Amino acid sequence: MLTFVGLGLWDERSVTVEGRDALRTADQVFAEFYTSKLAGATLDDIESHHGIEVEVRSREGVEQEPDPILDAAASGDVVFCTAGDTMIATTHVDLRLRAHERGIETRVVHGTTAAAAAASLTGLQNYRFGKATTLPFPYAHGGRASKDASGERTESASVPDSVLDTVGANRERGLHTLCFLDIKVDHELAEDDEYMTASTAAALLTDAGRGDELGVVVARAGSPDPVVTADRLAALAERDFGDPLHLLVLPGELHYIERDALVELADAPADLADERLA
């Protein structure tokens, strides 16, 4: 049996009780942290809190060499865990399909997700979000952070057209857009920039001519003290929101209660929020 367990958003207590029980009764526990990480817990925290040993697999160790996991699951109870919900990436679906091919039973224990948390924490309604998008580091899509050689700013330099297209298509329908921010672990060009901050994201969007638009930063969703701040993107670009992970929401139309939530709970400038009222 191969049980996929989502560890949730923050630390060793973000897993569900059902997931915790699966971890504790498993014969063997594997994990991957290349698609996402628990920002509030180390591997040691997880192992000692649950009284288990965890074998962390690299991307190659899951995608190219899945046999150790599958062999163990063919003969015993194996848990494969990830941050957030499980099966969130194709790499997990692929592993599940390989297990299925070998006749190994699989089970999914769900975890909390950044998408749901972003809606909850901002007071923006879940069913009023359109397609989500990911804002990449400029070096990852061939762009640059700021001006080109001639000193002129071009939209494609800072933010890929595909991201702006998604935001635009959602907004045409009045829908909010959740922007995941790039994570580059051990990337040769990443330097210390492993996690894109919301300030960087807001600066990139400001470079793309969106500085006057309303943005909502969600920092450390799922932690005991998440920060939720709404302001013009140009103003958000000047702020420091502390430790990762950060998310950025670009609201579409606002219902009254959404407007009130952004103003009262996230300090949105009232005039800016009022402009968005449906």
Place this chain on the structure above:
Amino acid sequence: MLTFVGLGLWDERSVTVEGRDALRTADQVFAEFYTSKLAGATLDDIESHHGIEVEVRSREGVEQEPDPILDAAASGDVVFCTAGDTMIATTHVDLRLRAHERGIETRVVHGTTAAAAAASLTGLQNYRFGKATTLPFPYAHGGRASKDASGERTESASVPDSVLDTVGANRERGLHTLCFLDIKVDHELAEDDEYMTASTAAALLTDAGRGDELGVVVARAGSPDPVVTADRLAALAERDFGDPLHLLVLPGELHYIERDALVELADAPADLADERLA
């Protein structure tokens, strides 16, 4: 302090460890089950598993008379819990805003959600879903389940245009649509139909001329044995998927791994899935 706790998807063990600890250390625990319910646990199960007493509030008891909850939270540690994630409905955001107005500190402990589970269980990628929609019972939007008086089928009779518009707008962008199915607890017209089944949903869509399209049923997401079945909507309408809750996903374009997941894990007819390959 008022802590909002999401109980997750299925039973008393679907809550996170952090949420369980909040329930167990609270001075008082309130709950509402009018926006959603735990299908796999009774109130007794929740109370006895966690060793707590829960005061269940009706919609009126939350929206019109929130003072007992707020008074308790002003002087002690109070938990307000709901199925799924918390803050999923405006009714919860409104309660949080009222607490904020009174200077009561609030905190959110997230829960697992049907939207994330639908993506996980079907193998369809979370970031390829567009706006979600809710399919209402025909009596709830003035339509009828089947034919009109002249015996002719009309689209508006079974499914509101707004639902078909959402599915269409998502599909134009290649995106999947998650359809929540209507819940009517204690509705005067509901009879035994409190939870719309996926069969009923598929029949309504078949009545609306969509019978040849691919649908994916997810029954009892978050339970130990969820059912995931993909087929033509007309065929799904003839099947029985057992106890609630049910969800229906209408896929947009499929990536290869999504196609494989639907065929291998959900028994989708291969020809139907292949038509949707991007």
